[in-house]
Amino acid sequence: MAKSRVATVTLGLLFLLVASVHAQSAPDPLPSWNDGSAKQAIIKFVTATTTTGNPAFVAPGARFATFDQDGTLWVEQPMYTQVVFALDRVRVLAAEHPAWKTTEPFKSVLANDDAAMAKFTMKDLEQILIATHTGMTTGQFTAIVKAWIATARNPRWHRPYTDMVYQPMLEVMRYLRANGYRTYIVTGGGQAFVRTYAQQTYGVPPEQVIGSALETQFTYNAAGEAILMRPPKLLINNDFSGKAEDIYLFLGGPPQAAFGNAAGDRQMLEYTDSGGKDALMMIVMHDDAVREYAYGPANGLPASKIGTFPQSLYDEAKAKGWNVISMKHDWKRIFPFEQ
Amino acid sequence: MAKSRVATVTLGLLFLLVASVHAQSAPDPLPSWNDGSAKQAIIKFVTATTTTGNPAFVAPGARFATFDQDGTLWVEQPMYTQVVFALDRVRVLAAEHPAWKTTEPFKSVLANDDAAMAKFTMKDLEQILIATHTGMTTGQFTAIVKAWIATARNPRWHRPYTDMVYQPMLEVMRYLRANGYRTYIVTGGGQAFVRTYAQQTYGVPPEQVIGSALETQFTYNAAGEAILMRPPKLLINNDFSGKAEDIYLFLGGPPQAAFGNAAGDRQMLEYTDSGGKDALMMIVMHDDAVREYAYGPANGLPASKIGTFPQSLYDEAKAKGWNVISMKHDWKRIFPFEQ
Numbered sequence: 251m252a253k254s255r256v257a258t259v260t261l262g263l264l265f266l267l268v269a270s271v272h273a274q275s276a277p278d279p280l281p282s283w284n285d286g287s288a289k290q291a292i293i294k295f296v297t298a299t300t301t302t303g304n305p306a307f308v309a310p311g312a313r314f315a316t317f318d319q320d321g322t323l324w325v326e327q328p329m330y331t332q333v334v335f336a337l338d339r340v341r342v343l344a345a346e347h348p349a350w351k352t353t354e355p356f357k358s359v360l361a362n363d364d365a366a367m368a369k370f371t372m373k374d375l376e377q378i379l380i381a382t383h384t385g386m387t388t389g390q391f392t393a394i395v396k397a398w399i400a401t402a403r404n405p406r407w408h409r410p411y412t413d414m415v416y417q418p419m420l421e422v423m424r425y426l427r428a429n430g431y432r433t434y435i436v437t438g439g440g441q442a443f444v445r446t447y448a449q450q451t452y453g454v455p456p457e458q459v460i461g462s463a464l465e466t467q468f469t470y471n472a473a474g475e476a477i478l479m480r481p482p483k484l485l486i487n488n489d490f491s492g493k494a495e496d497i498y499l500f501l502g503g504p505p506q507a508a509f510g511n512a513a514g515d516r517q518m519l520e521y522t523d524s525g526g527k528d529a530l531m532m533i534v535m536h537d538d539a540v541r542e543y544a545y546g547p548a549n550g551l552p553a554s555k556i557g558t559f560p561q562s563l564y565d566e567a568k569a570k571g572w573n574v575i576s577m578k579h580d581w582k583r584i585f586p587f588e589q
Numbered sequence: 590m591a592k593s594r595v596a597t598v599t600l601g602l603l604f605l606l607v608a609s610v611h612a613q614s615a616p617d618p619l620p621s622w623n624d625g626s627a628k629q630a631i632i633k634f635v636t637a638t639t640t641t642g643n644p645a646f647v648a649p650g651a652r653f654a655t656f657d658q659d660g661t662l663w664v665e666q667p668m669y670t671q672v673v674f675a676l677d678r679v680r681v682l683a684a685e686h687p688a689w690k691t692t693e694p695f696k697s698v699l700a701n702d703d704a705a706m707a708k709f710t711m712k713d714l715e716q717i718l719i720a721t722h723t724g725m726t727t728g729q730f731t732a733i734v735k736a737w738i739a740t741a742r743n744p745r746w747h748r749p750y751t752d753m754v755y756q757p758m759l760e761v762m763r764y765l766r767a768n769g770y771r772t773y774i775v776t777g778g779g780q781a782f783v784r785t786y787a788q789q790t791y792g793v794p795p796e797q798v799i800g801s802a803l804e805t806q807f808t809y810n811a812a813g814e815a816i817l818m819r820p821p822k823l824l825i826n827n828d829f830s831g832k833a834e835d836i837y838l839f840l841g842g843p844p845q846a847a848f849g850n851a852a853g854d855r856q857m858l859e860y861t862d863s864g865g866k867d868a869l870m871m872i873v874m875h876d877d878a879v880r881e882y883a884y885g886p887a888n889g890l891p892a893s894k895i896g897t898f899p900q901s902l903y904d905e906a907k908a909k910g911w912n913v914i915s916m917k918h919d920w921k922r923i924f925p926f927e928q
Contacts, residue, residue: 311794388837445841455650456841466837468830468856476859478837485824485838491807498727498805498817499824500839502784502795517807520815 279425282418282583288532288575292422295530299506300429306528310430314505315530316460316497316518317423319437319444321511321557322534323452325404325414327543330556332439333375334411335398337367339382347381356381384482388442388466391480395446409587412451417588418581419509419534423452426507434505436497437461438489438514442480460500462488489514494521506530512557519572531572535559538578618764621757621922627871627914631761634869638845639768645867649769653844654869655799655836655857656762658776658783660850660896661873662791664743664753666882669895671778672714673750674737676706678721686720695720723821727781727805730819734785748926751790756927757920758848758873762791765846773844775836776800777828777853781819799839801827828853833860845869851896858911870911874898877917 283289298306299313320326340350340359350356355374358366370378383391404414423433435454437444441461448454465485466478488496494517497505504525508518511534519531536559537544537551545554548564567574577584622628637645638652659665679689679698689695694713697705709717722730743753762772774793776783780800787793804824805817827835833856836844843864847857850873858870875898876883876890884893887903906913916923 314796441838442841457653457839459841463838466834468833468860476833476856476863478834478860494807494815495805495817499780499802500796502781502798517815521807521817524815 279428280418280421282421282581284580284582286580288573288580291530291532291573292425295507295528296425296429296431298528306526308506313426313429313431314434314501315423315426315431315507316434316436316505316509316522317419318493318510318512318515318518319435319439321536322509322515323415323419323435324411325542326557327536327545327554328405328556330439331411331414332443334402335395335443336378336382338398338402339394340378343382380482383440384464384480386480387471388478388480391442392446395443399447407585412447413585413587415451415586416534416577416581417583417586420452420586422509423454427453431507432458434458434460434497434500436488436493436508436518438487438493440464441486441488460488460496462486462492491517493518497521504529508532509534511536511559513560513563516563516566519567523570523572531567531570532575533559533563533567533572534575535564535577537576538581538584541584542577618767619757619760621760621920623919623921625919627912627919630869630871630912631764634846634867635764635768635770637867645865647845652765652768652770653773653840654762654765654770654846655773655775655844655848655861656758657832657849657851657854657857658774658778660875661848661854662754662758662774663750664881665896666875666884666893667744667895669778670750670753671782673741674734674782675717675721677737677741678733679717682721719821722779723803723819725819726810727817727819730781731785734782738786746924751786752924752926754790754925755873755916755920756922756925759791759925761848762793766792770846771797773797773799773836773839775827775832775847775857777826777832779803780825780827799827799835801825801831830856832857836860843868847871848873850875850898852899852902855902855905858906862909862911870906870909871914872898872902872906872911873914874903874916876915877920877923880923881916 280289280292298304299308301307317323320330337359340356344350344356344360347356351360355370355377359378399411402411403409404411407414426433433454435444435448435452435458439461441459441463444461445456445459448459449456462484463486464480465483467481469477469479471477486492486496493515497518504521506525507530508522509532510519519533522529523531535549536542536557537549544551545557546559547553548559548561564574619628619631637643638647640646656662659669676698679695683689683695683699686695690699694709694716698717738749738751741750742748743750746753765772772793774783774787774791774797778800780798780802783800784795784798787798788795801823802825803819804822806820807815807817810816825831825835832854836857843860845864846869847861848871849858861868862870874888875881875896876888883890884896885898886892887898887900903913
């Protein structure tokens, strides 16, 4: 009896030791996340959908997760990065367009008139986008964006825009990829713009970037080689309903997980939710005015025209069991460059 | 001296033996291809682009090959399979549309009037496509196609259409995939149609099918769940220039290899050729009237409205060093079911 009890105790200790060693040897896949319901939901989702025999199991080739970019993967305040790019391009191109000095909306841009720019209509922005994003080959546009993004700096942190990515979200993307998921960016921003840096910044290759896209026009250069021009004609407006429709266009069905932060992500989240009861829907809530920004108007945060997170989307998330990520409470660390 | 000579001879014999065993143990990746310039070009391309240190080396994640479907991967005569599907659907749906019995183009379809159908205009075909391909959810359309393709039979071979695939091309796709290439179908046919069987038939998953596509329309069903409807509005016409433009839309640049057979593949081949001097461009020439069909009018073959292969494309291929595959001479075997 005594011997057997000792053996049992020893076995129990051994088990505890092994379990503890095991726990220590499996590194936390999400070290920048505080323990809480958001982190637990991600780990639970990955475990369930990748465990053979689990009713939620998804075959490796069919694992897809989609991420909005602006406000979900990187900072979108005080202005979308691609709009900053467009305004910078107006300044560069002004030398070739003397009339811009006296013609709106270019005049306000060249005068750095922030008050006037804040009042730009959709038509003003469209004029600026046409002037800065069209009329060149696809290769020329890529080269222009690459040169800009290598030198431009975020005004608050004085760092490259590609540094303004959220460390916790990079960890989620890596964790998903390590478990056989393909991580797609599904952005209202320009597909050609985001593709220039997505591989290096997020580990997302060009074919996994779904974004708003111009038509392209096949033609030949002087040497008779095939080229694609960028005419001023929008093919895909990848925002709101467009996100769901374009995920279907590219993937043929809903992903198993989707991450967004604003009204424009609602339909992507709903489409993901339609795929089955084990789907994961998450919304990043910007509620940390000290470390980043705080805006809503969901949850009583200050309203914002950039990345609007309406109360109705917050309420829908709560009603449907989607996860709202609090940057303030769920994230230990915001940016990779922080220590 | 004598001893050393014996040792050398023995080593030489051993080397020959080992080399011979090695040659026997490496199975031919393209057993249904006769030895010739086409087969050699494929093997040379794969070897060069996947050998580290070779100037033509392509990183594994960036390896893409695109394949036209009709006439390149499966039989397109006497009529594109998707058109057969549409005509069959007219017959099924006729009960709900009594007026069709007396209204063209439906009247001719229901009367099985081949002569009249052969004269259908683009507008006639468009009316038939709208009546048979639109007005339902994406899920409903997929179910309709799956049910049809499981039972429909090719009129000449009396086999499922998904049996009418070219064994040599299946081998090329497998060989490419075994070497890290992702094989995409780039078809003038409907993306939603082809996606229903591409995985099982070709080993190509839905996200690697680029095809002509309708817009979809995000909305909600009675239960409040997200659904996508198929309105009668074409978003992408994936043929001719569209193939190059849509490859850019989906991939962000040209593939390293492209396979086609008709005028509609010209721009895809040219776009692939623009990617670099090591790219592989191949055209399937239907010159085997006994085992399959013979049509051109390239190379003096009988002209065909279906899968037209014009002399100008043949001449371009020869001038640019693209490879023309002769079904008659390059392929030992046409279909998987042959022995």
